Each structure stands twice: as structure tokens, then as C-alpha cells.
Amino acid sequence: MNRLLLMLLTIFYLGVVHAEVPDIYDFKDPKQEARYQELTAELRCPKCQNQNIADSDAPIAADMRDEVYRMMKSGAGNEEIVDSLVARFGEFVRFKPAFNARTFLLWATPAIAVLIGLLAVAAVIIRARRRDREGAPLSDEERARAARILSGQDGRDRRTDI
Numbered sequence: 001m002n003r004l005l006l007m008l009l010t011i012f013y014l015g016v017v018h019a020e021v022p023d024i025y026d027f028k029d030p031k032q033e034a035r036y037q038e039l040t041a042e043l044r045c046p047k048c049q050n051q052n053i054a055d056s057d058a059p060i061a062a063d064m065r066d067e068v069y070r071m072m073k074s075g076a077g078n079e080e081i082v083d084s085l086v087a088r089f090g091e092f093v094r095f096k097p098a099f100n101a102r103t104f105l106l107w108a109t110p111a112i113a114v115l116i117g118l119l120a121v122a123a124v125i126i127r128a129r130r131r132d133r134e135g136a137p138l139s140d141e142e143r144a145r146a147a148r149i150l151s152g153q154d155g156r157d158r159r160t161d162i
Contacts, residue, residue, distance in 0.1 A: 025069050032072065039068050039081060044093050052095065064093075 027033040040054035047058040053065055064085060071081045085093050097103045138146065 035078070036068065036072060039072075039078060040065055042095050043068070043082070043085060044095050046089050046093060064089075 037054065041052050043053045043064065045051050045053050045056035045058055045061040047060050048056045053061040068081055071084065091097055097106060099107055
């Protein structure tokens with residue numbers, strides 16, 4: 001019985017030892033905490049690349065969260081904090097990169113793609129309308145038959161020809 005109890009306690013404490021303790025930061029007011037959450041949500045983890053630093057478990061993300069907290073406590077503004085991390089890790093850490101000459105294509109590509117798509121659709125519609133207006137050219141045989149029908153020399157009963 002003692003062995004069973006000892007084994008169950010060991011299994012229980014193994015889970016506790018392996019548990020991960022979340023980062024705990026003290027804030028003066030809820031606005032400051034909301035600002036921290038907003039900043040960590042808009043910065044990308046350099047290791048994970050598809051997660052923000054708020055959700056990432058990577059050590060570099062924890063360091064970045066600590067840096068954001070430290071800079072907030074020292075009185076830095078949002079732009080100053082973001083600029084500091086961009087200077088350290090590169091423009092990649094922003095989920096919303098700044099609009100400048102280097103990122104112009106990143107911002108302009110969706111608009112250019114939509115414009116090209118609209119132009120392609122317009123070209124297809126214009127071609128289809130021209131074809132419908134002009135119609136297919138008649139062959140010599142079709143022209144002769146049309147002339148006979150119009151002159152009344154076709155010889156067929158028009159009521160049954162439909």
C-alpha cells in the first residue's frame with residue numbers, strides 16, 4: 001500500500017515539476033496592461049515567424065516580452081518600444097510593417113493584383129460583347145441560302161422550317 005501511495009505521489013509531482021509558469025508582470029492600472037497586451041500582440045516572434053510574442057513559447061519571445069515590460073516601466077512610448085525592437089531584430093518583427101520605399105511592393109501588391117484582375121475581367125467582357133455584336137461571318141453557302149429565304153425562292157414551307 002505504501003508503495004502504491006509513493007508511486008502515485010511521484011507521478012503527481014512529476015506533472016507539477018514539468019508545469020510551465022507563465023510570465024507575471026505587475027501593472028499599475030488596467031490601461032497599462034492593455035497597452036502591454038496590444039504591443040506584444042503586434043510584434044512577431046523571430047523564431048516562430050507565424051506567432052506574436054504574446055502567444056509564443058520561444059525563449060526569444062520571452063526576452064522580447066521582458067524588454068517590452070522593462071521599457072514600459074521606464075516610461076517609453078509605443079513607437080519607441082517598437083522602434084527599439086525593430087532596430088534589434090529587423091523590420092520582420094512587425095506584423096504591420098511601416099510604409100516606405102522598401103515596403104512599397106508589400107503594400108501595393110494587393111491593390112495592383114486587384115487592378116490587374118479588374119482589367120482582365122473588363123477585357124473579357126469587351127471581347128464577348130464585340131463578338132456578340134459582330135456575329136460569326138457567314139459562309140458562302142449560308143449567304144446563298146439567306147438570300148433565297150429573303151427573296152422567297154427557298155421552296156420550303158416557312159411554318160414547318162422553324
